[in-house]
Amino acid sequence: MSFCLPPTRLILNDLTAADLCNIQAIARDPDFRKYVLIWLDTNEQIAAFLQHAMEEAKKTEGRLDYVLAARDRTTREFLGLTFIEIDPAQKSTAEIGIVLLPAFCRNGYGSEILREFLRFGFETLGMHRVYGKCDEQNLASARMMEKCGLVYEGTIREHVWLRDHWRSTRYYGMVEREYRQLTSISR
Ligand SMILES: CC(C)(COP(=O)(O)OP(=O)(O)OC[C@H]1O[C@@H](n2cnc3c(N)ncnc32)[C@H](O)[C@@H]1OP(=O)(O)O)[C@@H](O)C(=O)NCCC(=O)NCCS
Numbered sequence: 143m144s145f146c147l148p149p150t151r152l153i154l155n156d157l158t159a160a161d162l163c164n165i166q167a168i169a170r171d172p173d174f175r176k177y178v179l180i181w182l183d184t185n186e187q188i189a190a191f192l193q194h195a196m197e198e199a200k201k202t203e204g205r206l207d208y209v210l211a212a213r214d215r216t217t218r219e220f221l222g223l224t225f226i227e228i229d230p231a232q233k234s235t236a237e238i239g240i241v242l243l244p245a246f247c248r249n250g251y252g253s254e255i256l257r258e259f260l261r262f263g264f265e266t267l268g269m270h271r272v273y274g275k276c277d278e279q280n281l282a283s284a285r286m287m288e289k290c291g292l293v294y295e296g297t298i299r300e301h302v303w304l305r306d307h308w309r310s311t312r313y314y315g316m317v318e319r320e321y322r323q324l325t326s327i328s329r
Contacts (some may be wrong), residue, residue, distance in 0.1 A: 143199065143208065145262065146215065150254045154210040154224060156199040157192060161211055164220040165192055167243060174241055175305055177277040206230055212242070212255055221246040226259050226267075234270040236263050240286075252286045260290065264321045273315035277304070287314040291324045 144155040157165075168174055169182035182188050195209035206228040212221040222242035229235045238259045240252050256274075263272040276283035278297055288294070292314035300308035316324075 143210070145210070145258060147254060147258050151215050152221070152251060152254060152258075153213050153215050153218075154255065154258065155213065157195045157209060157211050159192070159196070161220065162188070162192055164211065165223065167220075168223050168241055171241075171244060173244065173247075177280040177283065177304075178239075178241055179275075179277075179302065179304060179309065179311075180239075206233075212240075212251065221251060222255075224255055224259070226263055226272075228267065228269070234268075236267060236269045236272050238263070238272060238274045240283075247282065252282070253290055256286060256290045260316065260321060261325075264318055269318070271315055271317050272321075273313060275311050275313050278310040278312050284312055284314070291320065292316045293320070 144153055146153050165182065165188050169188055174182075180191070182191060191209075195207065198205055198207040198209065207225065208227070209223070209225045212224050213219060214221060220243070222240065224238075224240045226236050226238050229237070238256065240255050240259075242251055260272055263269045272292075273295070274283070274287050274292060276287070278284075293316065295313040295315050297310055297312050299310045301311065302309050
């Protein structure tokens with residue numbers, strides 16, 4: 143799968159075996175380790191994560207997980223890891239997540255990717271609700287979701303031990319009517 147984000151600087155496409163070192167770089171990033179609730183702590187976990195992403199990418203129907211690399215549209219340099227994942231128990235809802243390498247943060251890439259995932263989630267996948275979540279200490283992620291129009295829905299307090307702290311998680315969501323309203327205003 144390859145999304146292009148005209149007229150922006152990015153593509154989002156499926157991971158390949160050659161992305162192993164890119165996922166290792168993400169997994170070493172202190173912000174990833176501090177904030178992200180994905181377990182990529184060992185080489186085995188990283189290999190299993192990549193394998194699962196590549197297996198999902200082979201599906202021609204019933205695909206639930208889109209774990210995609212964000213790459214520079216011109217150079218194809220790897221910028222970060224992103225996903226949109228349909229809830230298997232509630233197939234009208236999808237979660238989004240974005241993790242950029244530190245060198246590419248604060249350049250507007252996160253917001254561009256999130257807007258594309260909203261478009262893909264509502265217009266292509268036909269979702270009713272798209273949501274994201276972040277550690278309550280993660281100001282960048284919270285701001286990115288607010289800026290793209292997701293609504294703060296609440297915080298689950300200290301529900302999981304994340305490497306060195308009890309994580310409280312802020313939830314942000316958008317439902318289809320809000321997406322339609324947002325896009326009709328910006329057209
Ligand atoms: C969270 C993340 C994806 C945001 O992507 P980004 O490309 O840096 O964000 P953008 O440049 O689109 O900025 C979006 C908004 O967040 C703000 N922002 C970005 N980084 C920030 C920071 N460290 N602190 C406070 N605000 C920040 C920007 O200023 C912008 O708001 P504004 O337009 O009102 O000024 C990125 O910072 C990242 O990958 N961080 C590390 C991993 C992570 O935490 N991922 C999220 C897991 S839930």
